[in-house]
Amino acid sequence: MTANESWSLPMERYPDPACSYAFEDDRAVVQASNEQFGRISGLSAGDPLADGFGEELPVLGDQPSFDRSGRCWVRDPDHRERRYLVRIIAPENDQPGHLVFNAVDQERESQNVGVDRVASVLSHDLRNPLDVARARLRAGRELESEEHFDHVEQAHDRMERIIQDVLTLARGEDVVNPEEVVDLDAVVRNAWQTVETNGATLDVVEDLPEATADRDRVTRLFENLFRNAVEHGPPETEEEHITISVGRLPDGLFVADDGVGIPPENRERVFEPGFSSDDHGTGLGLAIVARIVDLHGWSVRVTDSETGGARFEIVGLDPE
Incomplete structure (x- = not known):
């Protein structure tokens, strides 16, 4: 989504905080916002975003916490068990940028793994035992050694445990x-x-x-x-x-x-x-x-x- 794509829902009807912003004199300034955004930030149209979020977007009171996609997290000052995943949509041409907040309940979040996290596990944690299994299988075939095939089996067992870990986060009691x-x-x-x-x-x-x-x-x-x-x-x-x-x-x-x-x-x-x-x-x-x-x-x-x-x-x- 870019800044010049249409906003499919009127901002005042968006259920979570949202605002549009533009740069004026090298400062990001609120152009329009909904009531929820005003509640968590204390800002309204014409206010610099830095007054509510600091010079680096965004977070209320703490240092920003960015994930690898460039998104970031903000806690709700009135409900500490709730936090928001914030998408920062930069201004483009003459169109304003947007901050779009999505509420995530902390208890619910702890029991679920997003698709991006699952992808991270599959690409990162599974790569090592998979590489071990491939190397051991090749060595076992070349050297005709049963020991290498034992390591292949261990690597496969490890991959199965990693898959179960994702289920542990996603399903909880069902796998423990x-x-x-x-x-x-x-x-x-x-x-x-x-x-x-x-x-x-x-x-x-x-x-x-x-x-x-x-x-x-x-x-x-x-x-x-x-x-x-x-x-x-x-x-x-x-x-x-x-x-x-x-x-x-x-x-x-x-x-x-x-x-x-x-x-x-x-x-x-x-x-x-x-x-x-x-x-x-x-x-x-x-x-x-x-x-x-x-x-x-x-x-x-x-x-x-x-x-x-x-x-x-x-x-x-x-x-x-």
């Missing part, structure tokens, strides 16, 4: 069945074997508890935490590799690393679907962690590790 008493120590060590560690070290500092859980989903939970630590650790050198520690808490466990840590302002946002501090990330890894935790009736929080890295604490496990 916490009905088995699981040895979390064994789950952690098994998850570690499936992650590309890049020289990282796992340190299980004490025996972990058993808990009623869905083994497959909890395995994926630890895989994602390990992968997050490895991918966001310090730049790899011959002398420096990240160490990931897993230990027991009175009502749960922690996963900590000695990497660069997570800034306090991002510790809640890292669990939002689509949020990533890495330009190449899908923003789904920790969102899946939070979803699996929630569907087990547990809770997860982020803090600093003793070395200044990230520490994820999962509590409420009610160990067996």
Whole structure:
């Protein structure tokens, strides 16, 4: 959609905030808007958009959060559980630009994955095990080694788990069945074997508890935490590799690393679907962690590790 395409619905009848704007003296100025836009921004015709959103569009009170498409998110100041996906349609020729807001309920959003996020997972997370399977299949044929075919099978299993992760976000309870008493120590060590560690070290500092859980989903939970630590650790050198520690808490466990840590302002946002501090990330890894935790009736929080890295604490496990 461009600025010179027709507006199919009168702005005053659009159910969510919307405005048109143009540049005057190098400033973006509101040309027209509906009542909803005035409520969340405090702006009316003739006001600079910067007065309501800051110099960089848009967000009320916080720094802008853009996804890879150039869209951005704005929270409703009167309903903090609600936020808006904002499309910025730039002015073109003599036609004004538009800001078009679409309300997204936070609870509903956490249970659904947009088509663009599904595409990101299919193109990013599935590529690695698919490449492994292809390479191992080629080596197995050339060397006639059963070991390579075992790795092909493991790669296929991993792809199946990734597909289930998308369903975990999209369908929730339908794909998580916490009905088995699981040895979390064994789950952690098994998850570690499936992650590309890049020289990282796992340190299980004490025996972990058993808990009623869905083994497959909890395995994926630890895989994602390990992968997050490895991918966001310090730049790899011959002398420096990240160490990931897993230990027991009175009502749960922690996963900590000695990497660069997570800034306090991002510790809640890292669990939002689509949020990533890495330009190449899908923003789904920790969102899946939070979803699996929630569907087990547990809770997860982020803090600093003793070395200044990230520490994820999962509590409420009610160990067996």
